[in-house]
Amino acid sequence: MKGILDYVPGSSFLHRLNPLVKLLLAFVLCAACFVTGNHFIVLGVIALNLALALSAGILGRALRMLRSLLKLSALLFLVQIFFVREGATLLALPLGICITDLGLSFSLLFVLRLLAAALPLGLMLSVTQTSDIPNVLVRRLGLPYQYAFVLGTAIRFIPLFAQEMAGIMEAQTARGVEFDTGNFFKKVALLLPLCAPLLVSSVRRIEGGAISAELRGFYLRGRKSGYKDYPFALRDLCALLGGACALALAVLF
Amino acid sequence: MIQLKNLGFRYSGAERLALDGIDLTVEDGAFLGLIGSSGAGKSTLCYALSGIVPHHYRGDFYGEARIEGMDSAEHRPEELSRVLGCVFQDIDGQMVASVVEDEILFGLENFGVPRDEIEGRVTQALAAAGISELRGRLISELSGGQRQKVAIAAITALRPKIIVLDEPTGELDPRSSRRVFETLKELNEKHGVTIIVVEQKIMLLCEFAKRLAVMEEGRLILEGEVPAVLQSAGRLEAAGVNIPRVTTLARALREEGLYGGKLPLNLDEGEAMMREVLRPC
Amino acid sequence: MLEFERVFFGYEGQSATLKDLSFAIGEGEFVALLGENGAGKSTLCRLANGLLKPSAGRVLALGMDTKQVKTSLLARDIGFLFQNPDRQICQNSVRAEILFGLEIALADEAARRARCEEMLELFSLSGERDPFGMSRGERQQIALASVLARAPSLLILDEPTTGLDYRECMAIMGIVAQLHQKGTTILMISHDMEIVADFAGRALVLSEGGLIGDGPVRRIMRDEALLGRASLLPAQIPALGARLGGPYAEAFSVEELLSLAVGKKGEKERAEA
Structure with missing residues (x-):
């Protein structure tokens, strides 16, 4: 089964960008969402992301990411909207709870930012081979390989963890634990005891990975060991300029 | 060549010895099957061969393990791994990359193999494992058998003289298991690689391995050519090791006084035995 | 006990994993589910206890349509042992x-x-x-x-002996056999044909998501062509019996073949006398 963050092979513009540029672009787009206070700019970033996803042939996945974030967003939106007391009251509810125009605007921005900031990271992971990220950081930025490797491993473990968690939940459902409940809070409460098996299997895994890496000369690796070069091309410059424009717009408005 | 002399090891905090006075010599070009019940010390022996014991896992270590003349207590695992490669049980845990090619490159890059040599090594390792067509594929999309072969190719690319595998067919179906062993056989016969494989599936060992070593509670209780070891079927059963059904049948026939020949190891030999037993007078 | 009626299933965004499966398992049966990795065995088992719901067709477990009952509720009567105990x-x-x-x-x-x-x-x-x-x-x-x-009245085992040594394997199977004798219905995935021959009464053979064989283990085990399609080999003793032919073709266990050989010896001795 394929996780939502796994690499999708391809040869689109986005795929062929230098991994470092992809990384930078993702961060610039995230940053743009947070420096701006303009709802439309944030919406624009989301639209830009979807357009990029379309060009890389992974629009379906981008929409799935949005959908899976929607539930959490709705929850955060509700919490936020009742929390903000400043501004003109739009709707007064019993127990002194009210919804204000500022609250509405703030919560909306908050949730839009969450969606807009999560997308570029997800997209970046989808179009980048995981081993390219540490490799390019070592080759182009001179980051010590050991740190880069840990970063790469962490990224690679996300889908493995997700898979393991799904397997654990499946096993627990099959023994009668009610994970198939619709109640979100109940589900969270049921998840807590499962941290133990997840931890056990993760520790075993990481241990195995560490030994295997050690045996394949992990400690011998130097900066010059990389096989791939990751040269920069014109398209990388274009992508960076595009990112800079988006950030500039965000700062200005 | 591997020489183990009175090798012993106790994990720190453990009560009993995981390895207890192991004496074993593995010649160049051998295909050795290592068998025994769980907890018998098979995995620890693999660790000791690769230097993981005593360098990674600490504990009381005694005796001596020489891999191609290198004393494992003095040489670090990454030095030993230039001559001895390991493939472990958890296939997914030992992968470091998401694409097949990168997985093979990892070790080559680490060992600083010259760039102009890398391409040839990758191509050859993939071909030797019979997975040339998988080069650009995502590891997560491969079947268990294919992933196991990727793990093997990642090791063979480093051209070790010896490869140690810990239950490589654990989760595979009969066909994929056979294919993994066929790959090992080819490495052994065509490329002269010494193979040491821990395996529970006795039938595969009977077919592919040349020698068998049996472990029980940290000790090596039997070692020799496969047919010779199988002759001590009773000793194997006591150690919790499965034996082929034709061998069980032969022992039962012996008890009935119907058969006095050597114990059969596979179907063909079993058939020959039965034809002899059932021969009309 | 368990009924599949023209069941189809496919994971999201992939072609069908299971195609048009129909079979019924009665109370007290011990059924082995055979097939190569990726044939759909685990998927079938997950459909049986409602962890997965069919995309078309119907699965009736203990008389209940799995689409209409929660798995956690079915779990009270359907035991499921996964390959990985962790x-x-x-x-x-x-x-x-x-x-x-x-x-x-x-x-x-x-x-x-x-x-x-x-x-x-x-x-x-x-x-x-x-x-x-x-x-x-x-x-x-x-x-x-x-x-x-x-x-549980129905026990589903997904490769219960994978990664175990022979002794552990026999300990698990001994208990399963005991339960079966007391009336528990069992559905077991296994690659180990010796275990299948020793314990199961009936076998279902899956290949590429379709059911290509269903019958008594004794019959399936002798159908080398069918097993070959699922890339399986028969257990050693039935295969030996088949090679010997004649009365030996029916022999299924070491004991059966032994008693035939002993009988033959008796014949020989009488002939000599």
Whole structure:
């Protein structure tokens, strides 16, 4: 089964960008969402992301990411909207709870930012081979390989963890634990005891990975060991300029 | 060549010895099957061969393990791994990359193999494992058998003289298991690689391995050519090791006084035995 | 007990994993599910207890349509043992683990405790031990004990002996056989044809998501062509019997072949006399 963050092979513009540029672009787009206070700019970033996803042939996945974030967003939106007391009251509810125009605007921005900031990271992971990220950081930025490797491993473990968690939940459902409940809070409460098996299997895994890496000369690796070069091309410059424009717009408005 | 002399090891905090006075010599070009019940010390022996014991896992270590003349207590695992490669049980845990090619490159890059040599090594390792067509594929999309072969190719690319595998067919179906062993056989016969494989599936060992070593509670209780070891079927059963059904049948026939020949190891030999037993007078 | 009616299933965004499966398993049967990796065996088992719902067709488990009942409810009567016990075990002592599995099934605490002790005894397990440090075979036994504590009427086993040594394997299968004798219905995935020959009564053979064989193990085991399509080889003794032909073709176990050989010896001796 394929996780939502796994690499999708391809040869689109986005795929062929230098991994470092992809990384930078993702961060610039995230940053743009947070420096701006303009709802439309944030919406624009989301639209830009979807357009990029379309060009890389992974629009379906981008929409799935949005959908899976929607539930959490709705929850955060509700919490936020009742929390903000400043501004003109739009709707007064019993127990002194009210919804204000500022609250509405703030919560909306908050949730839009969450969606807009999560997308570029997800997209970046989808179009980048995981081993390219540490490799390019070592080759182009001179980051010590050991740190880069840990970063790469962490990224690679996300889908493995997700898979393991799904397997654990499946096993627990099959023994009668009610994970198939619709109640979100109940589900969270049921998840807590499962941290133990997840931890056990993760520790075993990481241990195995560490030994295997050690045996394949992990400690011998130097900066010059990389096989791939990751040269920069014109398209990388274009992508960076595009990112800079988006950030500039965000700062200005 | 591997020489183990009175090798012993106790994990720190453990009560009993995981390895207890192991004496074993593995010649160049051998295909050795290592068998025994769980907890018998098979995995620890693999660790000791690769230097993981005593360098990674600490504990009381005694005796001596020489891999191609290198004393494992003095040489670090990454030095030993230039001559001895390991493939472990958890296939997914030992992968470091998401694409097949990168997985093979990892070790080559680490060992600083010259760039102009890398391409040839990758191509050859993939071909030797019979997975040339998988080069650009995502590891997560491969079947268990294919992933196991990727793990093997990642090791063979480093051209070790010896490869140690810990239950490589654990989760595979009969066909994929056979294919993994066929790959090992080819490495052994065509490329002269010494193979040491821990395996529970006795039938595969009977077919592919040349020698068998049996472990029980940290000790090596039997070692020799496969047919010779199988002759001590009773000793194997006591150690919790499965034996082929034709061998069980032969022992039962012996008890009935119907058969006095050597114990059969596979179907063909079993058939020959039965034809002899059932021969009309 | 378990009924598949023209069941189709496909994971999201992939072609169908299972195609048009129909079969029924009656009470008290011991069914082995055979096929190569990726044939759809695990998917079939997950459909049987409602972890997955069919995309078309109907699955009736214990008379209930799995689409209309929650899996956690079905789990009270359908035990499911996974290949990897680590995913199931989540408590730090054997006793706590078995009690955790019982919490959902039994309301009365005294009854739970009694049942738990019963299981510890049946499996000769020590309740205080921490499962973390135990071998895979021992953990698999704990997982099985916890599943069996609820006394399921249908037990599904997904490669229960993978990664176990021969002794551990026989310990698990011994208990499963005991349960079967007491009337529990069993559906078991296994690659080990010796185990299938020794324990199962009926076999279902899957290949590329379709059911290509269904019948008594004794018949399926002799159908080398069928097994070959699922890339399986028959168990050694039935294969030997088939090669010898004649009266030996029916021999299925070491004991059967032995008694035939002993009979033949008797014949020879009478002829000589």
